[in-house]
Amino acid sequence: MMVGTVSYVDLPKFKVEVPNSIEDALELLHNHQANCKILAGGTDLLVDLRHRLIQPSVVIDIKNILELKKLEFTENGLQIGAAVSISEVLKLPQLKTHYTALYQALNDMCDEILRSRATIAGNIATASPAADTAGPLYVHQAIISVKSHSRGSRMILINDFFKGVKKSILDPDELIVSITLPSISKDTKSAFIKMKRGVEDLALVGVTGAHNHQHTFLAYTAVAPTPIFLDISMYITNNKISEDLFQSIWKDVLTKINPISDVRSSKAYRIHISEILTRLVLKEIIA
Ligand SMILES: Cc1cc2nc3c(=O)[nH]c(=O)nc-3n(C[C@H](O)[C@H](O)[C@H](O)COP(=O)(O)OP(=O)(O)OC[C@H]3O[C@@H](n4cnc5c(N)ncnc54)[C@H](O)[C@@H]3O)c2cc1C
Known part of the structure; x- marks a missing residue:
């Protein structure tokens, strides 16, 4: 294990530990x-x-822990290690066809340089309400695998992960080991669309959807203290959405989202954009 002390002019002083194994990281x-x-x-x-x-x-x-760099696509789903960069995930050939929403979210995150460093685990561990990967992880019902030295392993469904603005279910001694997206049925369609002010800005609103013969899910980011998940399967019949049906779905969405006004946008504009993006996402995922 390498140990060093880093002291930059513009950063506080801290010691840097670079463990080579999960066990060493958990002990630290x-x-x-x-x-x-x-x-x-x-x-x-x-x-x-x-x-x-x-x-x-x-x-x-x-980033030195090899076990956290596992990126595996099998018939059981997609497993993404906590130290795999977003650029590496984007290189996976099956990502765009199988997990389209995640591909779209990752492809539009930050810029190329940041994507070569940033991770999905870091994105959700920050627990920002605007985390771009949250929506795709919700609609694909991702499982977060977490470990700690004293309590061992636990699996957390993404629906239970976010607890408030920059607050997650993680305890201070817990490490996200990997994120698994279960395998999808062949007829699944998913989509992610966000509205932002500039190339390197966080989303004003992000809407994600996934639909197949079994279920239809929506997820929203940047419109409440945590990302929001909605199961709208009960509204979908005959793979069609009439205006009346859309109004029922939208009424349901409005009971869940509660955006704020801030430097990026007013509350009213966020609600307006949420409705537009919801229509667009539903059009993408439902034939
Ligand atoms: C210019 C700029 C543009 C950005 N654009 C976007 C954007 O478009 N969309 C978006 O969603 N975000 C954006 N971000 C935010 C950021 O890039 C992402 O949230 C990124 O995914 C964070 O990943 P990371 O690996 O860099 O996390 P880190 O910075 O390394 O960590 C973030 C937090 O998670 C914790 N953490 C990291 N890994 C683990 C783990 N395995 N287990 C437990 N805790 C862990 C860390 O301790 C820290 O608290 C942007 C940031 C910048 C600076």
């Missing part, structure tokens, strides 16, 4: 608890450090 998390932070791509973490929003005494860089 166990020993330092809330005084340490995991660094995957660092694209959220370094911003928080620079702004002194967090001042951990130890930063654990997990």
